[in-house]
Amino acid sequence: MDMKGLYADSIRGLKSSKIRELMKMASKPGIISLGGGMPDSVNLPFDSVKEIINQWSHKRAIDALQYGATKGFTSLIEKIKERMVEKKGISMDGQDIIITTGSQQALSLVSKLFLNPGDTVIVEIPSFIGAIAAFYSFMGIVEGVEVDEKGIIIEVLEKKLEHLKKLGKEVKFIYTIPNFNNPSGITLSMDRRKRLLEVANRYEIPIVEDDPYGDFYFTGDENDYRPIKSLDDSGTVLYLGTFSKVLSPGIRLGWIIAREDIIARLELQKQSFDACTPLLSQVIAEDYMKRGYIESYIVKMRKIYKTKRDAALKSLERYMPSEVKWTKPEGGFFIWVTLPEEMDPEELFKRTVEKNVAFVTGDAFLPENYKNRYIRLSYSNISVEDMDKGIKIIAETIREMM
Amino acid sequence: MDMKGLYADSIRGLKSSKIRELMKMASKPGIISLGGGMPDSVNLPFDSVKEIINQWSHKRAIDALQYGATKGFTSLIEKIKERMVEKKGISMDGQDIIITTGSQQALSLVSKLFLNPGDTVIVEIPSFIGAIAAFYSFMGIVEGVEVDEKGIIIEVLEKKLEHLKKLGKEVKFIYTIPNFNNPSGITLSMDRRKRLLEVANRYEIPIVEDDPYGDFYFTGDENDYRPIKSLDDSGTVLYLGTFSKVLSPGIRLGWIIAREDIIARLELQKQSFDACTPLLSQVIAEDYMKRGYIESYIVKMRKIYKTKRDAALKSLERYMPSEVKWTKPEGGFFIWVTLPEEMDPEELFKRTVEKNVAFVTGDAFLPENYKNRYIRLSYSNISVEDMDKGIKIIAETIREMM
Incomplete structure (x- = not known):
């Protein structure tokens, strides 16, 4: 056959x-x-993981080994919300969180949410290979915008958006890694973050902000690397976080912060993707945060x-x-x-x-x-x-x- | 917005x-x-999981906590192959295995592999909710075939296939749960398994065989519940297995057995779905099998x-x-x-x-x-x-x- x-x-x-x-x-x-x-x-941090598991009660072990809610383990979601408010300055008003099986799944979910074949996604040049693969896999068209040492060049982005509009092309979202971009290592300046958000709002195009490395800055403090999401008061930004760099890639845990109605759609979609994210990993992550080990x-x-x-x-x-x-x-x-x-x-x-x-x-x-x-x-x-x-x-x- | x-x-x-x-x-x-x-x-089996993790060396812990190959942890794949040959009578000649993040992901991968919007999938009536959700999510059309106490009725299936052919509808695969169907509990008789495979070969339509419960038979022995895959010498069947019932759903581990060229395609697709299945879970599962705990x-x-x-x-x-x-x-x-x-x-x-x-x-x-x-x-x-x-x-x- x-x-x-x-x-x-x-x-x-x-x-x-x-x-x-x-x-x-x-x-x-x-x-x-x-x-x-x-x-x-x-x-x-294998010793932390081992210690955490050894202290589980039978009830807690059942939480970790059974099926769970598609949206994620509730108490882990709460912990992440707290940290996002405190460390990233993100307001959770009208926003919600879904736990994903790594942020690669988040990219795939977001692609499936927005892309009909032939729809356009804007990315920085260069951009993350896994994101580009997800956009192509849902038959999106990827348009690159040049960057300089301060990140994506806003004037070039605007020209590109005008041009695509004239051609009648539907731009579904702008994908960006503002902190220490993979692969370029470049950081989007705070001024440009504001301008990028302003452009996105003007053109009514969501921003998908991927932030796997944001905790690992080598100069300044956390205020210098606040996500675009922290500036967003109209729900324009979908923020992607991950435990892959701050705990372990092998547990495959990420999350998306977005408007409540968007999270509800993503949850429906995720049901057929993998039913739920590994509970074993989620319960470990909750303990890891609760004990302060993450910081x-x-x-x-x-x-x-x-x-x-x-x-x-x-x-x-x-x-x-x-x-x-x-x-x-x-x-x-x-x-x-x-x-x-x-x-x-x-x-x-x-x-x-x-x-x-x-x-x-x-x-x-x-x-x-x-x-x-x-x-x-x-x-x-x-x-x-x-x-x-x-x-x-x-x-x-x-x-x-x- | x-x-x-x-x-x-x-x-x-x-x-x-x-x-x-x-x-x-x-x-x-x-x-x-x-x-x-x-x-x-x-x-x-939480005690087994705890025991396994406590005995890991530092090297083994790195295997479990780092990124891994998209296709799966090689030594786990080998263990599954051995078991599939021994307990399920499946020949691995020209066939390969990909590890998936639960068999729900397998259903999603298979749907993405085959379905353009409007393509048809044949299912038993009734059939698994998660499978139907995956088929709809990739915009497939689901056609049901009636069952009796011996499973799917072959004559009805043939009529349906003829009818769809006349209408010019593309049937992409037949989805079946031969052992103790979810939700019906019905088992497809061995005679009908052979006839179903024969029909699939004649019409050149793959079978997607989902077998989460096959190990839990209450009468007879394993030979009475051999998968359709064990009868398949032309690579018509994609077989879906899972650890959800024989270890834990919370570790989210399943697998697909299919022709090598199909597994290679699924692997490419899985890269953008979630990069790889949780290594923490995969390394646990390998130990669980190696120690004979699964049996x-x-x-x-x-x-x-x-x-x-x-x-x-x-x-x-x-x-x-x-x-x-x-x-x-x-x-x-x-x-x-x-x-x-x-x-x-x-x-x-x-x-x-x-x-x-x-x-x-x-x-x-x-x-x-x-x-x-x-x-x-x-x-x-x-x-x-x-x-x-x-x-x-x-x-x-x-x-x-x-």
Whole structure:
């Protein structure tokens, strides 16, 4: 039976991304990887998780092992609400929360909520690979808007929106990662956050704000990295949070904050996606927050990631030829490197992998048809020693190719 | 901003199901519930889970807390393969497995794989609410085929397929729960399994076989309940398994067995759904299988569920008026009750809830436009005493209404 003939249109277009093929080459043992955007393995809070589970009563264990409500474990939702008000300055008036199975599911739910085939989503250039994949999977069209060191350029965005309007294209939402963008590491300035929200309101287009890294800033304080959602008094913003960087990716927990009516729609949709998010993970997360472990973990990891960022920037300064440029992230996990003109990132990748060093080529983070001359370096899950070695080898290989 | 105007077409049709509204009425404390199809809370294997986690090394804990492969944790996949060959008689030649976030996600993935808006799915009447919801959510059309005490009636199925062919309708797959169907409790006979597969091959339509309850048979042995997949040598069947009934629903783990090329497609799709299934759950499940806990748990629970089934049937015999009919399940969690003609299941529900007894009305398990005169009773997560009380009250209320 030729099942291909039976596939839905949305599936026919799915391609195994080049990035995955390349990453397979990079999975040999002993490789120095500046690739995947994973939290620091060594410091994952396993002892806390173990302690939490060991203290569960039989009743609590049943909460964790049974089915739960699609919207999420109520007491976890309450804990998240408290933290969002306190630490992020988000008002919960008329807003609600749904727990998702990682923020990748949030992206998928939001895509399913808004996108008919052919609808447009605006993203920063570059933008998160998982988000772009979700938009394409629901047959959206992805339009990129250029950024500078302060984030998305508002004038370019406005021009783009005017142009799309003239063409009669339906723009369903603007997707942004304001804090320490993945992959660029760039932060959207507070002034631009306000202007972005103003533009969104004027054009009546929702903003989907993805904030996985917001707790890991290396300068200033939390007020400097307040989400766009904290400025939003008309429910324009859907805010996406996650436990993947502040507890563990393996528990697959994220959340969406949005207007109550939107959350109710997302809840209906999520029922057929996976019925409910793992209760085992949700009950762990509630205890983790209740005991205050989340805040002390963030303080500890902020220092560790800052040390790594500093080391990465130092190694780049030391080894890279002057033709190479890179971003200086104020937080998060990533540095975005611009190669010398006409240099092929994929060829660079193949050569460094030969020398046991891996990273991610930039093409996966760009909408289709954008020329790539970028690579992403991730410093979050690698030792300072290995990072220095790795960056040195990448720099040497770039020189060889110049 | 009126976001409703921005929603995708597939979302506009989503309605909060009547069943959920009714279940809200039934969530008052102290209620005797024959409603939700949950495994027995009292016997969820929490001690095994705790023991497993306490014995993890630091390396193993990192496996559990980090990101993992979209397809699933390799060593868990291997364990499942072994068990499927050994206990279910499924050949893995040319077949592969993807781990899903519960089998609800499997249903959603399969729907996304095959369904363009307006495509048809064939289901048994009645069929699983979560499956029907997934098919509707991807804008499929659900066509029901009648069953008798041996399961789906092959002649009716063939007629339906001929009819749909003449109308030019594209049937994308046949969805079936051969073992102890949810909600009917009916088992598809071995003879009909063969004939169903033969029909599917002749019409070149895949079968999606959902088997959550197959391990919980109360008579005969495992050979009597071999999946259709075990008879399939041409890759026609996509088999759905789950850990929800043999370990815990709260860990959200299921799997799909299908041809390698189909699994590869599903893997691409799953990337944007939730990146990967919770590793914490997957590593627990691997240990649970490796230590043989799964087999001893199944043996223990088979006895417990059989005792409950026996008690439920006894109470029905004892209390119900002769106008009421019900199925006699050979396994699983459910009994499907046919009310006297012209009796309104929803009215019955409202009256029994007043008396602190709940069940599920049948409409959610029927494709749109089927008249409902059924209720589903679940005996899996209730004590024998409460069950007897509950069935007595339901029977009394039916008499009042006759």
